[in-house]
Amino acid sequence: MSLVNISIDDLFFTYPLSDENPFTLKINELKIYDADFISLIGPNGCGKSTLLKIITRLLKPQKGEIKVFDKSLNKISQKELAKYISYVPQTNYSVFPYSVYEIVMMGRFHNLSLMGFETSEDKEIVKSALNEMQVYHLAKKGIKELSGGEAQRVFIARAIAQQSKIILLDEPTSHLDLEHQILIFNKLIELNSKDNKTIITVSHDLNLVANFSRRIVLLKDGMIKLDGDKSVLLNKENIKKYFNVDAEIINNTDDKFNIVINPNI
Numbered sequence: 001m002s003l004v005n006i007s008i009d010d011l012f013f014t015y016p017l018s019d020e021n022p023f024t025l026k027i028n029e030l031k032i033y034d035a036d037f038i039s040l041i042g043p044n045g046c047g048k049s050t051l052l053k054i055i056t057r058l059l060k061p062q063k064g065e066i067k068v069f070d071k072s073l074n075k076i077s078q079k080e081l082a083k084y085i086s087y088v089p090q091t092n093y094s095v096f097p098y099s100v101y102e103i104v105m106m107g108r109f110h111n112l113s114l115m116g117f118e119t120s121e122d123k124e125i126v127k128s129a130l131n132e133m134q135v136y137h138l139a140k141k142g143i144k145e146l147s148g149g150e151a152q153r154v155f156i157a158r159a160i161a162q163q164s165k166i167i168l169l170d171e172p173t174s175h176l177d178l179e180h181q182i183l184i185f186n187k188l189i190e191l192n193s194k195d196n197k198t199i200i201t202v203s204h205d206l207n208l209v210a211n212f213s214r215r216i217v218l219l220k221d222g223m224i225k226l227d228g229d230k231s232v233l234l235n236k237e238n239i240k241k242y243f244n245v246d247a248e249i250i251n252n253t254d255d256k257f258n259i260v261i262n263p264n265i
């Protein structure tokens with residue numbers, strides 16, 4: 001049995017001060033295992049980003065228990081949490097005009113000395129992450145001066161520099177051209193298969209999901225409706241049921257396949 005990285009039990013969350021029809025997220029049980037590669041999928045507004053924000057402690061659930069490496073999420077210090085989990089949010093805007101280099105160096109926060117000094121190792125790690133995400137040439141630029149796709153790669157570089165065990169990404173390819181979508185997913189596969197990183201990525205692109213992740217967790221109306229092997233669950237019937245579109249599955253070989261959506265519905 002694989003080691004559990006994150007366990008969630010009896011979770012209940014609702015946004016405070018919501019209208020009379022508030023969104024609620026209810027999860028009886030979810031276990032994220034070591035070196036899992038999960039795509040968190042589901043229609044708009046089903047709670048995918050909310051779940052990631054709860055795991056990263058940006059939102060506090062009203063009920064439930066979340067454990068990270070068997071420690072209660074509430075009891076983990078910020079520095080320790082940064083060693084376990086990195087997070088690439090959906091909207092990567094920064095209030096302050098940090099440079100690209102500074103943003104990626106923030107990934108090393110958990111490693112900096114009390115005085116906040118960067119070591120030569122920190123600098124090497126940051127340089128390598130900038131290179132891997134092909135944004136090294138932008139290092140001195142302000143984050144606000146970048147295109148959406150460039151900024152997205154910078155925040156992924158920050159997650160890589162953080163070297164955490166678990167990486168959470170909220171629609172990491174939404175602003176990226178095809179070449180960079182493949183760059184990101186190939187990097188995620190490498191981190192997962194070579195370094196045993198645990199990856200959870202929110203995605204709307206079922207073809208990327210079909211080709212890159214192994215497990216899907218599908219949310220609808222704030223509840224988990226499907227959880228398991230993507231090659232079993234990502235079929236015509238489920239795509240119709242949960243996304244309300246007709247689809248064909250083609251070139252199905254072992255763990256890779258393509259989904260063609262029929263636009264005439």
Ligand SMILES: Nc1ncnc2c1ncn2[C@@H]1O[C@H](COP(=O)(O)OP(=O)(O)OP(=O)(O)O)[C@@H](O)[C@H]1O
Nearest residue numbers: 015016018023042043044045046047048049050051
């Ligand atoms: N700050 C907030 N206050 C109140 N309701 C919110 C807030 N943020 C999100 N919601 C609501 O919570 C629900 C879930 O939102 P969430 O962003 O988690 O969905 P999602 O599955 O990530 O959607 P998408 O695919 O559109 O990104 C939505 O109905 C949304 O309107």
